[in-house]
Amino acid sequence: MSDVISQAVTALNDKIGGSGFDGTAKFEIEGEGAIVVDADGARESDDEADVILSADADTFQAILEGEQNPTAAFMTGKLTIDGDMGLAMKLAGALA
Secondary structure, eight states: OOHHHHHHHHHHHHHHTTSOOOSOEEEEETTTEEEEEETTEEEEOOOOOSEEEEEOHHHHHHHHTTSSOHHHHHHTTSEEEEEOHHHHHHHHHHHO
């Protein structure tokens, strides 16, 4: 597991671990790997998901640190979303 993925899993579990996220979302981080978030929390995985969010490592890190708004990242093309847009918005709210 890359350091970026390891740190991201920890950060995601801290942010949304107890929120009862209902659905499955996958973050694909370019050049690093993938993380799946579901009701059990975040883990390194490339499993199927209801929504897939893709970004480079810098954008993903900025979103986790609160320096980049996920919606703004999507609107400017830094973040792409494939799948359930409603679930993506719910996840974005949990990350804020």
